[in-house]
Amino acid sequence: HSAKEQGIELNRYAHAMQMKAQERLQLENDLRKALARGQFYLVYQPQVNLQSGLVVGMEALVRWQHPQRGSVSPAEFIPLAEESGLIVPLGEWVLREACAQNKRWQEAGYRKLCVSVNLSMRQFRHSHLLDSINNILKETGLEPAWLELEITESMTFDKDRAFEQLRKIKEIGVHISIDDFGTGYSSLHYLKDLPIDRLKIDRSFVNEIMEDSNNAAIVSTITSMAHHLQLKVTAEGVENEDQMLFLRNQHCHEAQGYFFSKPIEAAVFEKKFLRDIDTTAG
Numbered sequence: 359h360s361a362k363e364q365g366i367e368l369n370r371y372a373h374a375m376q377m378k379a380q381e382r383l384q385l386e387n388d389l390r391k392a393l394a395r396g397q398f399y400l401v402y403q404p405q406v407n408l409q410s411g412l413v414v415g416m417e418a419l420v421r422w423q424h425p426q427r428g429s430v431s432p433a434e435f436i437p438l439a440e441e442s443g444l445i446v447p448l449g450e451w452v453l454r455e456a457c458a459q460n461k462r463w464q465e466a467g468y469r470k471l472c473v474s475v476n477l478s479m480r481q482f483r484h485s486h487l488l489d490s491i492n493n494i495l496k497e498t499g500l501e502p503a504w505l506e507l508e509i510t511e512s513m514t515f516d517k518d519r520a521f522e523q524l525r526k527i528k529e530i531g532v533h534i535s536i537d538d539f540g541t542g543y544s545s546l547h548y549l550k551d552l553p554i555d556r557l558k559i560d561r562s563f564v565n566e567i568m569e570d571s572n573n574a575a576i577v578s579t580i581t582s583m584a585h586h587l588q589l590k591v592t593a594e595g596v597e598n599e600d601q602m603l604f605l606r607n608q609h610c611h612e613a614q615g616y617f618f619s620k621p622i623e624a625a626v627f628e629k630k631f632l633r634d635i636d637t638t639a640g
């Protein structure tokens with residue numbers, strides 16, 4: 359390439375970088391206002407007990423309805439919210455909304471389910487977390503046993519600090535699971551001591567259990583390890599019946615994924631998984 363061509367390339371690159379930075383800044387600004395403007399909402403994905411076939415819980419997942427961009431994926435805005443610190447008020451909103459919704463469903467007389475809520479690193483480390491959980495449970499009236507908090511392996515990296523925080527959460531009576539299990543770097547040495555209740559096997563392993571025998575080996579090993587450690591185990595990202603049957607054969611307790619349902623809005627969840635079940639049962 360000539361020097362001139364290289365110059366043009368560099369220019370294009372600089373321009374693209376600047377656009378990215380501007381776009382990011384804009385998105386961050388929009389994010390700051392989104393909470394007050396009521397642009398967030400939750401969707402729920404059912405968690406199914408593989409032995410009984412019953413829905414036993416649901417994971418609450420946040421969505422952002424941006425006025426111009428439409429629906430923005432959490433994969434895009436959670437990292438932004440995490441960096442800017444906005445994740446703390448946003449996470450608190452998610453927790454309150456999920457607990458309130460679960461309580462409303464319980465009061466409507468449906469069979470009681472456990473709601474899972476994702477915590478971010480910053481939220482998990484925040485000194486206010488315990489007060490926040492306690493306040494929200496008190497305000498909403500949800501019993502702690504019907505709430506589960508999902509953390510990731512990376513959050514347990516600072517072992518002593520994580521252990522302390524998890525112990526306090528467990529003391530309240532709230533359950534804890536390790537999300538995306540198998541993709542982080544937590545050693546088994548950590549795992550055996552952590553006060554947790556459940557492992558959620560990352561969907562990257564579950565996705566190809568039928569095609570890739572290595573994935574099948576990993577999934578059955580994690581499942582068996584969970585049993586030995588007396589932890590519950592949930593498979594994420596179950597997309598077809600073969601995968602579901604494989605997991606059931608391995609005695610995986612619960613599963614979540616498009617095979618059962620995509621994450622859906624509360625009203626749809628109620629209609630599909632709460633009302634219908636109760637009418638067939640009663």
Ligand code: C2E
Binds near residue numbers: 420431433452596614
């Ligand atoms: P996650 O907690 O591991 O949630 C599971 C993700 O996998 C969800 O993506 C869900 O829609 C998707 N999923 C479920 N079943 C299937 C399946 O069968 N196939 C495939 N391909 N995907 C499936 P989503 O809702 O886009 O969320 C992405 C991530 O964003 C979450 O991963 C979680 O880490 C984060 N996130 C979502 N909501 C919150 C929140 O309220 N707070 C925090 N801190 N993070 C959140």
Ligand code: MG
Binds near residue numbers: 417476508537
């Ligand atoms: Mg999760």
Ligand code: MG
Binds near residue numbers: 537594
């Ligand atoms: Mg996950």
Ligand code: MG
Binds near residue numbers: 510537538
């Ligand atoms: Mg995750």
